[in-house]
Amino acid sequence: MDILAVREIKKYFFAGTGLWGRPARAIKAVDGVSLTVRRGQTAGLVGESGCGKSTLGRTILRLFAPTAGRVLLGGEDITDYPPARLRPLRRKMQMIFQDPLAALNPRLTALAAVETPLRSYGQGKEERRRLAREMLRVVGLNASCEGKYPHEMSGGQRQRVVVARAMVLEPQFVVCDEPVSALDVSVRAQVLNLLRDMGERLGLSYLFISHDLSVVYYFCDWVYVMYLGKIVEEAAREEIFAHPAHPYTEALLSAVLLPDPGQKRVRIILQGDLPDPLNPPAGCRFYSRCPYAVPRCEEEPPLRELRPGHRAACWLH
């Protein structure tokens, strides 16, 4: 059973309406993405900055209204729910943010930050405090942190508060948007382990957004690779790391730092930047930067199954 199913979702942003109501140009941040997250599993979403992965995460949580496509949470189609109907469901789907300092209200102490969300779900004040205190302990913050404001805490402590705040609602599905990339390397592992422990404790499913493949390898069961608003490859973790099919995935993998610095490897260095999303190249979107480009790439490749469960959008396979 899938906790989350996303069907052909699109999110376009319109770059300013013309003065006389001329149709605005669309930025296709997410352009027809389908993905599923199985119950109790973690799906990774990988791609470089600006490829639309954060937009996708936010569209799934209905922070943005999708331009097209469906979002199913636990089999329930929530795409067209109005805000009032969506609110009770928000408990089930939570989010861990990239920058915990920005994601915490500067006026709320750690305890208040964790207690406040419970207010929308009708527990008494005493009960809320008790739950919040308990959750702060679970994420590894002691009583001395309860009264601290975000600017008085360390990055790792802040991210623990963000995790506690999401977990206190006992969600089923959590979007982690680059949850450790703003943290010191020394505390990344702690936060990742915390997320994993919480996942096991609550039977959670994660959508894990990251540009860091070593983190994804550590954390995810299934990997989606996104480029310029589209999924270009998906497979189980071991499969995609062992046999990357899409040239873009290959280039990303070649950039991962190896634990052994003496180990030799061919490094694929991509030329240029991500193309302008207002003006994406026709045909295969990776055409302009692909080291193996052939004339056929001027035609858009579909996402095809190469082996069971392994799909890629590339004419080479």
Add this chain to the structure above:
Amino acid sequence: MSDFLKKYSRHRLAMAGLIFLFLEVLLALTIPIFLPLDPIAISRSFNAPPDAEHILGTDGVGRDVLARVIYGGRLSLFIGVASVAITVSIGLPLGLIAGYYRGPAESVIMRAAETFLSIPLMVFVLVVVAIVKATAWNVALIIGGLGWPAVAKLIYASVLAESAKEYVEAARVLGRPNHVVAWLEVLPNAISPLWAQIAFRISQAIMIEASLSFLGAGIQPPAASWGNIMYAAQDLAVLTNRLWIWLPPGICLVLTVMSINLVGEGIRDVLDPKMNNN
């Protein structure tokens, strides 16, 4: 809160302003209890310089100047505070709605604000006062009702900047209702520029009332306001020879406006996180 007071008290000028205002309000409220002051009673002596019976002398029709300055102060402070209360209660929600909800509300509110800003305040007040009676309430309503665009724009800009922050998104993900996010998450973080603006607007309203009354279009005698006491100084003989009539309300006006502005600056500095390096 005690933190706030500690930081504020380090600001000497702002503290002086606050003490002055405190004493002024206290005096305006309590002196009439101890002294038999009547701002409209006419005595036998007129244009009399200060003496034991009339500490600040009497005006052209024989009214006690001290009594008039004190009751005039009550009125000036009332107009200042009431008009700003009106300004804020209109401007703050509109600014918040425009900045948080955006969309059509934003364009309607901001265009209305620009329209209101293009009305010359003094001329408009003069016209309205010529039509309705210039009571303290009416003057406060007009000044307050016309002042909202500045507050709305201030709050709008601040809310706009604050709404883009991630904790606002987080609050929505956490299931807090939209209006709760607007009023309890965004507004408290966006409101600090308002405090200095409030102080500034109170002093401005007092000035407008004084100008209006000085022109003879504001509070009408026998009721006293600082402005209409000074109206007497339009007579050259009063201006040059009877300082006791116009100097006290003038000094009160200057000191009050100055104090309020100092308090506003003090609050602004204390609330500015960049000044908070203790």
